[in-house]
Amino acid sequence: MAVFADLDQRVGYNPKALCIAVSELFTTLPIVQGKSRPIKFLTRLTIIVKNPSHCNVLRATSSRIWLYDIIAVFPKTEKLFHVACTHLDVDLVCITVTEKLPFYFKRPPINVAIHRGLGFELVYSPAIKDYTMRRYTISNALNLTQICKGKNIIISSAAERPLEIGGQYDVANLGLLFGLSESDAKAAVSTNCQATFLHGGTRKTAFGIISAVKKPQPSEGGDDSLQACKKAKCEG
Template identity: 50%
Template sequence: MSVFMDLNLSFTAERSRLKTLIETAAHLGFSTVAINYVFEPATKKKQEIPTPTPIKELIDELPVVQGRYRPIRVLNRLTVVMSDSSHFRPNAAEYRCFDLLSVQPTTEKLFHAACMIYDVDIICISVTEKLPFFFKRAPVNGAIDRGVVFEVSYSAAIRDSTRRRYTIANAISLMESCKGKNVILSSAAEKPLELRGPYDITNLGLLFGLSDRDAKEAVSSTCRSVVLHAETRKSASGIVYTMKTCSESSSQQEAPPADSGEAPAAKRAKLHLTD
């Protein structure tokens, strides 16, 4: 059974609405969601990076995921909307408060830098307007090699017919360059009615030009890779997961006692010499 994730639920100051968003996501079968704080620096007026609100202050008890019988996992995410290179500060201490870090470049130069240089987890593709640049194969492949993913959100297509055209056009343009690799589909929902189930999103991915397999991975395994990439980025050295396999455990049970004094290989060599 796949683990589905929606890594973009828009933050709102109304706690009741945010609580309803999380509960709806759990009811639809999402095991992990991310509360997205959008930071758009002004060109003249200095603004401070938002501080994520602890989840315990937003909701008293996390809802149980439907079909999973475990509480939903809630992450914090920061999205920096970049219209200038100075808007992204790689060493900012405020970034460390967030589990996921993403950027939304608005120019071709910034998109190239986000793909090749910036240490982020997600590159957001604007869906509310026509992009002023084309996706080139070189920077897109560079981002894929670095483990950075591209995000296409669908809630804007629900709100307005014009944005629906931009969403489909920009998504198809991206898929032609990345061939469906390292793409996640998220909601960017502000209201519970803008959320869709994982299989509905998979069908939407087909409209964007994804294959059946890539569309399903865009809401499951690729999202999991994003979370692991974020943990690796914060640890600076990497993360190793270990698990005991059935063959390994059975071989340990069949191994001779430790007090035998000889390893199995040594015994075989001794028998061979004797023969």
């Protein structure tokens, strides 16, 4: 981890969220303590959703979930992708890049996700390791960017070794291969990442806002005039 931190500091990534994958489900979520020296570390929870029951942990009111700075979800089916975009209280929706997409992206759920402020994460380190995964990475990224028009895209490394981490400008240039414009590619490694962090902060501090409007009461003068009109009508 120290090697990753030193390298990321040199190439200009700050703050940084490190991800540690686990291969089994657990009943209690671990509490991860972030450190702010020498760079700021963020805590992130990524949940791989293969069936609807996996969404229960996100719908629960567990206090441990809200301790994480970023909550991401990795849906494996079209139905779960739709649920993640429209209903789940998360910050990121992860897109598979190591295999062919099991479904086609549709505009309505993606537009809802963009309106809700969710980000779509694409990772590039698999493209460095293998030609087949490179082909899937570019193809899946193009399918996504054509639907979302380059909005709310985040490009991450998901690196397992320091050599798999690219500099910000190199990653932004990679975004051009993903079908992003120059401005959208730069945003994918800068402002969109910051927006996701702020979205997570909002999620941690507020569950919702209720607005109540008091119904105006009719004036006494209005009641008198109404009664007078009714009386005049009856007399006539």
